[in-house]
Each structure stands twice: as C-alpha cells, then as structure tokens.
Amino acid sequence: MTPRNKNNITDRFEKPIAANESQERYVLRLYVTGMTQRSTEAFSAIKNICEEYLEGRYELEVIDIYQHPELARDEQIIAAPTLIKKLPAPMRRIIGNLATQERVLLSLDLKRKDPLPEP
Secondary structure (H helix, E strand, O other): OOHHHHHHHHHHHHHHHHHHHHOOOEEEEEEEOOOOHHHHHHHHHHHHHHHHHOOOOEEEEEEEOOOOHHHHHHOOOOOOOEEEEEEOOOOEEEEOOOOOHHHHHHHOOOOOOOOOOOO
C-alpha cells in the first residue's frame, strides 16, 4: 500500500468521526441565585458560548436555586453560579466565574475557533 492510499483510508475514517462529534447535542444546566449581577453575567457568558460554538445543538436550562432549592440539593450544588454539562459524557461541573471563555470551552470539551496567539 502506498503512503497516498494509506492517507486516503485514514481520511475516510476520520471524516465521519469528526462529523459525528460536530453533531453531538449538549445538555447544560446553569444554577444561579436570583437575578444578581453574577447570575446574569454567567447566563450571558454561557449563552454566548452556546450560540457561537453549539448553534442549534444545545439545550440550556437555567435554574434559580432560590426558587427551586430541591433541584440544587439533588445536584449537590454548593456554590452559584454552577454550570453542569449533562451530555455528552463525561458529566462536568464548572463552579464560579464563567466569564473566562477559555476555561469554559476547555471544561465543555470545545475547541476555540481561532487559536490563541503564541507568546
């Protein structure tokens, strides 16, 4: 088998895998504490990430722990805001400041569209 043929075979396997990964549906839950500034900033940051990186492939549920303390208790939420990625596996929790986009993207297993410039 020539190297060119080997690359073509690899490409045939890699393309469906990449296409499947790009179609994964994300199920996210954001736990907040009322309409505080931190809560609204967290929602805005997550909504922007979802619209940019997961357009049409996400479900975002916002839960106010003041209104639904039983849900926070069931999920063992100890601080807010907390973002939980239910799907795709593995489940992840991001606690605290959600304004650092790079941190959130890494936690959600998403890649940046444009690479960061090297120092």
